[in-house]
Amino acid sequence: MDFKFSEDQEMLRKAAREFASDVLAPRAEEIEANDELPRELIEEMAARDFLAVTIPEAYGGLGLGHTARLIIIEEIARVSAAAAMMLQVFGLGIEPIVVFGTEEQKQRYLPPLATGEKLATIAVTEATGGSDPSGIETVAQKDGSDFTLNGRKVFITNAKVSDIVVVLAKMADDEKTFNTFIAEKTMEGCRPGRTEKKMGLRGSDTGEIIFNNCRIPQENLLGEPGAGLKVALSAIGDVGRAGMTGVALGLLQASLEAAVKFANQRVLGGRPISKLQSVQFKIAEMYADLEASRLLGYRAAAMKDRGERCDVEFAIAKYFSCEAAVRVAKHACDIHGAYGYMEEYPVQRYLRDALISIPSAGTSDIMKVIMGKTALKKFAD
Amino acid sequence: MKSLKIAVCLKSVPDPKQWHKVTINPQTKTIQKEGIPRIISPLDRHALEAAVRLKEAHGGSVIVVCMGSPGARENIQEALALGADEAVFLSDRAFGGADSLATARALAAALKKLGLPGLIFCGAVSYYGSTGQVGPQIAQFLGINHFSAVRFLDYKGGKLYAEIVTDGGFALCEGKLPLLVTVRREINKPRGLRLSEAIKARKKKIWTWSSADLGLSSDQLGLKGSGIQMFDFLPLPEAQGAEILEGGPQEIAKEIAQKIKKYRQGGIL
Numbered sequence: 001m002d003f004k005f006s007e008d009q010e011m012l013r014k015a016a017r018e019f020a021s022d023v024l025a026p027r028a029e030e031i032e033a034n035d036e037l038p039r040e041l042i043e044e045m046a047a048r049d050f051l052a053v054t055i056p057e058a059y060g061g062l063g064l065g066h067t068a069r070l071i072i073i074e075e076i077a078r079v080s081a082a083a084a085m086m087l088q089v090f091g092l093g094i095e096p097i098v099v100f101g102t103e104e105q106k107q108r109y110l111p112p113l114a115t116g117e118k119l120a121t122i123a124v125t126e127a128t129g130g131s132d133p134s135g136i137e138t139v140a141q142k143d144g145s146d147f148t149l150n151g152r153k154v155f156i157t158n159a160k161v162s163d164i165v166v167v168l169a170k171m172a173d174d175e176k177t178f179n180t181f182i183a184e185k186t187m188e189g190c191r192p193g194r195t196e197k198k199m200g201l202r203g204s205d206t207g208e209i210i211f212n213n214c215r216i217p218q219e220n221l222l223g224e225p226g227a228g229l230k231v232a233l234s235a236i237g238d239v240g241r242a243g244m245t246g247v248a249l250g251l252l253q254a255s256l257e258a259a260v261k262f263a264n265q266r267v268l269g270g271r272p273i274s275k276l277q278s279v280q281f282k283i284a285e286m287y288a289d290l291e292a293s294r295l296l297g298y299r300a301a302a303m304k305d306r307g308e309r310c311d312v313e314f315a316i317a318k319y320f321s322c323e324a325a326v327r328v329a330k331h332a333c334d335i336h337g338a339y340g341y342m343e344e345y346p347v348q349r350y351l352r353d354a355l356i357s358i359p360s361a362g363t364s365d366i367m368k369v370i371m372g373k374t375a376l377k378k379f380a381d
Numbered sequence: 382m383k384s385l386k387i388a389v390c391l392k393s394v395p396d397p398k399q400w401h402k403v404t405i406n407p408q409t410k411t412i413q414k415e416g417i418p419r420i421i422s423p424l425d426r427h428a429l430e431a432a433v434r435l436k437e438a439h440g441g442s443v444i445v446v447c448m449g450s451p452g453a454r455e456n457i458q459e460a461l462a463l464g465a466d467e468a469v470f471l472s473d474r475a476f477g478g479a480d481s482l483a484t485a486r487a488l489a490a491a492l493k494k495l496g497l498p499g500l501i502f503c504g505a506v507s508y509y510g511s512t513g514q515v516g517p518q519i520a521q522f523l524g525i526n527h528f529s530a531v532r533f534l535d536y537k538g539g540k541l542y543a544e545i546v547t548d549g550g551f552a553l554c555e556g557k558l559p560l561l562v563t564v565r566r567e568i569n570k571p572r573g574l575r576l577s578e579a580i581k582a583r584k585k586k587i588w589t590w591s592s593a594d595l596g597l598s599s600d601q602l603g604l605k606g607s608g609i610q611m612f613d614f615l616p617l618p619e620a621q622g623a624e625i626l627e628g629g630p631q632e633i634a635k636e637i638a639q640k641i642k643k644y645r646q647g648g649i650l
Contacts (some may be wrong), residue, residue, distance in 0.1 A: 008583060011458060015574035021398070023573070049576035062576055 003295075005071075012068050016075035019048055024079045031203035032349060037083055042161070045087065046116020050076075054091060054239075055098065059110035065305040066239070070246045070297055077250020081353035082203030084250055085360075088243030089157035092361075093120025095235040096166050096180060100223035109164060109182060121162035123153035123183075123209045124232050130155065130359070131366050133168060133178075133229060138211060140169040140179055145218045147181065149211040152193065159207035160192045166222060167211070168232040178228030182220045189214030200352025237311055238304055240361030241318035245297040248321035248357050252290040255325070255332040255350045259283060262336050262345070279335055286328045293321035312374045319367035325354035385441030385536075387432045388498040390488050390519065391460055392422040393453035394509040405614050421456045424504025426463070428564045430571040432502045433464030435536055442466045444498065446491050448476050448484060454587070461582035462574055469495065473591040478604030481510065485518030487602055490595040492523060499558040500541070505530045505565050516563035527561035528554055532568055 005013070023044055031037055045051060053069050055061020062068075069091060077084035090113075097109050097120075112118040128135045138151020149169055156165075163185050171177040183190050193208025223231035260283060263274035273279050300313035329351035333340030340347050358364050395403060395417040404413045421429070432443045445460045447453055448471035457468045469491055476487055492501060501523075503516035513529070520527035528534075532551065533544040541560055545552045592602050600606060626633045 007455075007458075008580065010455070011462065011574075011579045011582075012576060014455075014459065015462075015576055015579055018574050044573070047575070048573050053576065062580065064576070064580075068576075 016072040020079040035202040037203045052114040055114045060114035067301040070301045073246030074249040077247045085204040092122040095239045118163040120164045121158035123167040138169040139172040141172040149214040153209045180222045180228040180231040241314035244361045245317045248325040251325040255329045259332040259335045282331045289324035315367045315370040322357040329354040386498040387500045390503045391425045391447040393449045393456040394422045422507045426571045428502035461585040462579040467586045475592040480607035480609045481514040482608040483606035489522030501561040503563045505563040520561040525559045
């Protein structure tokens with residue numbers, strides 16, 4: 001068992017860290033204040049090939065796999081969880097096309113996504129809830145050889161900035177049949193709705209996507225007819241959980257770094273508070289949470305890259321790292337005392353950002369359902 | 382026209398953002414920089430960018446020459462990802478402890494062995510030694526002209542036109558190749574690392590040369606070949622006293638301006 005990253009992976013981390021520290025970090029507070037990720041930052045990420053990571057080489061991507069994607073999301077989330085979230089959900093939008101797309105769909109959609117000329121998202125969740133996709137109300141009506149879509153998707157990341165939307169709908173004539181389609185914002189009847197005002201993750205474009213008699217041609221049906229749930233959920237599954245683990249890892253690292261810096265600088269009773277065992281114990285717990293999360297996340301990503309089944313491993317990684325991100329950001333705020341509540345220190349942002357990692361791409365409770373079922377079977381006599 | 386052969390001298394330095402982690406061993410007087418990530422010395426990155434842009438505009442090739450400890454290899458790899466075509470890594474314990482003179486001697490020997498490139502780029506100063514001597518010394522060893530502290534350049538008809546920053550302003554110069562140029566940060570905005578280029582760079586060649594490859598003896602290199610021996614480090618003296626100015630912003634600004642003028646006249650600033 002080798003726990004070392006390859007030289008190539010170290011170089012990818014370096015490239016991502018360079019972007020994060022030199023380009024993104026000086027604008028992190030601006031993103032927070034304006035609640036917007038400037039388009040030029042997305043373009044810069046595209047110019048550095050961050051959008052091409054999991055797209056196969058044959059379609060203009062780099063085909064670097066999921067460990068590489070996790071490294072990049074982690075490094076970007078360390079500076080801006082909102083920017084990392086853009087990348088995370090972009091990955092969810094492209095994965096169903098990569099896995100289930102026809103050759104024609106891949107040729108048509110993937111190259112402009114690899115260069116960042118176009119942006120993608122996935123639209124599954126509705127007001128009925130995200131944990132039960134079969135409960136959605138968006139319907140697709142067969143219309144000659146085409147489909148007409150009607151419905152309203154909510155909490156969609158990249159709702160406004162995306163050009164291509166992979167969308168799940170149930171069939172109007174058969175509520176138990178689901179299909180996934182590739183919609184484009186240029187199609188009549190496909191538009192963003194309201195933008196959400198969030199407690200955290202400011203700068204991440206979260207909102208509705210509305211389908212109002214949106215006509216989708218037959219050739220934009222993704223995957224086999226009736227396989228919609230499988231197509232959409234497979235993207236949210238491994239890739240979504242991997243991405244949220246990456247966001248959590250970045251927040252864990254940022255929280256720990258901020259806490260150590262403050263603990264070494266803040267003097268109480270004539271010595272830095274880092275000399276207090278109560279603070280050291282918090283730092284120790286944060287460190288253990290970071291390392292455990294990292295091991296879980298990269299193990300699952302390595303399995304994914306080897307083509308092994310890793311849904312449970314990603315469920316464990318996602319559950320543990322996102323819960324840990326909240327714990328660790330809370331510790332970081334506590335170490336900062338009242339300063340931890342003030343906007344001039346970033347730890348309050350880390351805590352607000354960490355909280356959304358829990359419901360995103362499968363809540364902790366849903367992860368526990370997966371883990372629990374697996375454990376009950378695996379460890380039975 | 383002959384294809385343009387450009388060399389860039391690079392130094393690998395501890396990341397300046399983490400210099401607070403650098404410590405000095407009080408016994409040996411050596412700088413402890415273990416565990417601090419290494420980067421391409423920032424002005425050398427501008428030098429590399431200038432070289433790569435010239436290559437992109439006029440054709441030719443860019444070779445990086447770097448002398449350093451084994452950890453510098455990752456920075457060479459980075460330079461290859463940023464557009465250099467190949468690299469020479471001077472890696473040998475005999476190079477250790479070199480001052481600017483011994484460094485320039487080794488780099489000059491490597492450049493000579495490469496067949497003297499038409500253009501050689503360096504950063505005006507490194508972020509570590511900050512002497513600004515290595516570039517001009519290399520030119521001296523090679524017997525070629527140099528432009529130091531260049532903020533703008535243009536290459537036309539086999540000649541290089543440069544704006545050189547001087548104490549009082551800047552000078553416009555033109556020069557024929559071969560030429561060594563040291564650059565300031567104003568010259569360009571270095572490109573960011575692209576993942577696709579980083580992957581391609583893995584296939585580019587890094588030649589590793591030792592002192593024997595350069596045909597130099599051990600007393601010409603490293604600590605022995607240095608003109609300066611460092612025997613002590615002293616901390617900067619702490620600032621003496623402070624004057625608190627009172628009044629409105631305009632009054633205070635006026636008073637500060639007067640004081641600066643006075644100190645300048647007195648040669649203090």
